[in-house]
Amino acid sequence: MANRAYNFNAGPAALPLDVLQKAQEQFVEFENSGMSLMEMSHRGAVYEKVHFEAVNLLRELLAIPDNYKVLFVQGGASTQFAMIPLNLRGPGTSAAYVSTGSWATKAIQEAKLFGETTIAASSEADSYKRIPAISELNYSSDVAYLHLTSNETIEGTQWTEFPDTGSVTLIGDMSSDILSRPIDVSKFGVIYAGAQKNLGPSGVTIVIIREDLIVKPSVPVPTMLRYDTHAKADSLYNTPPTFAIYMMNEVLKWIKANGGAAGMEARNREKAKLIYDAIDGSNGFYRGFAEAGSRSLMNVTFTLANEELEKKFVKESEANGFVGLKGHRSVGGLRASIYNAVPLESVQALAEFMRGFQSRNG
Numbered sequence: 001m002a003n004r005a006y007n008f009n010a011g012p013a014a015l016p017l018d019v020l021q022k023a024q025e026q027f028v029e030f031e032n033s034g035m036s037l038m039e040m041s042h043r044g045a046v047y048e049k050v051h052f053e054a055v056n057l058l059r060e061l062l063a064i065p066d067n068y069k070v071l072f073v074q075g076g077a078s079t080q081f082a083m084i085p086l087n088l089r090g091p092g093t094s095a096a097y098v099s100t101g102s103w104a105t106k107a108i109q110e111a112k113l114f115g116e117t118t119i120a121a122s123s124e125a126d127s128y129k130r131i132p133a134i135s136e137l138n139y140s141s142d143v144a145y146l147h148l149t150s151n152e153t154i155e156g157t158q159w160t161e162f163p164d165t166g167s168v169t170l171i172g173d174m175s176s177d178i179l180s181r182p183i184d185v186s187k188f189g190v191i192y193a194g195a196q197k198n199l200g201p202s203g204v205t206i207v208i209i210r211e212d213l214i215v216k217p218s219v220p221v222p223t224m225l226r227y228d229t230h231a232k233a234d235s236l237y238n239t240p241p242t243f244a245i246y247m248m249n250e251v252l253k254w255i256k257a258n259g260g261a262a263g264m265e266a267r268n269r270e271k272a273k274l275i276y277d278a279i280d281g282s283n284g285f286y287r288g289f290a291e292a293g294s295r296s297l298m299n300v301t302f303t304l305a306n307e308e309l310e311k312k313f314v315k316e317s318e319a320n321g322f323v324g325l326k327g328h329r330s331v332g333g334l335r336a337s338i339y340n341a342v343p344l345e346s347v348q349a350l351a352e353f354m355r356g357f358q359s360r361n362g
């Protein structure tokens with residue numbers, strides 16, 4: 001078997017080894033078709049089976065109600081930052097955003113290109129160490145929508161429950177925690193996520209959208225940036241990223257075989273606890289970045305006493321087979337991303353390495 005690193009990359013990130021090996025087996029010739037899946041038409045029956053299997057598995061695993069469409073688009077979650085306002089707010093309307101960290105800020109910047117953008121709540125004054133309480137949210141009932149970022153990948157904070165927004169459409173950027181736990185899709189008008197953390201390789205972006213929101217935009221919008229274009233064509237309006245969708249389908253099968261969304265949550269809680277326990281039991285040697293109630297199960301962020309020690313930690317961790325533990329360049333510190341496919345053994349090894357590093361340097 002391949003010599004696999006302890007992979008804590010933030011995205012693209014670890015994929016299940018079983019999936020990689022199956023893809024390797026099927027790479028040159030897909031199911032007696034005489035060619036690789038990447039060599040065939042996206043309009044043919046062989047590819048279409050994979051495409052719709054992925055749609056249906058997502059529906060099943062997230063218990064997506066019948067009045068929602070699942071779309072596969074390109075351009076990453078970053079393109080959704082623009083598609084959301086382009087499609088869902090008419091001229092003169094305002095939209096509300098929860099400012100929780102680096103990714104929410106990017107979504108807000110993009111929204112401002114399209115009209116009045118209000119901040120329903122912000123934790124900026126607390127260096128984005130926490131997710132605002134639902135009771136802090138303050139937005140007008142006539143906003144086009146309220147947008148939140150369910151997991152802030154860089155700061156390592158995560159919403160534990162979502163607001164009931166009544167008649168206001170709730171939108172969730174779930175790029176870094178989709179299918180890591182069960183969610184109530186019906187609370188949201190739109191959920192979007194790049195696949196490259198919990199669902200597969202990069203190249204495909206998932207949009208789950210309530211059917212009544214799939215309308216002709218009230219302003220001219222390029223065809224490829226319209227939800228109705230992709231919804232009408234079952235995400236086959238143009239050439240989809242066929243290999244990324246194939247890989248995602250295999251990851252979805254793996255998630256199903258491992259207990260679905262609830263199974264993922266149980267695994268993810270167990271993994272996160274190992275690292276947070278190593279932080280909390282370190283007498284302040286490791287300092288968790290996020291406030292306790294806002295800690296992410298996906299991205300565990302922490303710091304050491306000084307940058308020099310952090311550099312030493314990264315260097316020694318790399319020498320011991322760990323990859324991806326350096327924090328994002330914008331906030332520094334350290335970060336362990338422990339998405340669905342990161343094995344428990346990797347996390348156990350990290351917790352052990354952390355204790356060893358502390359005893360050598362504490």
Ligand code: PMP
Pocket residue numbers: 011075076077078079103149151152153173174175176194
């Ligand atoms: N939102 C969140 C929460 C993210 O973590 C990321 C990627 N790290 C993005 C948006 C941007 O995604 P993409 O690179 O697919 O555009």
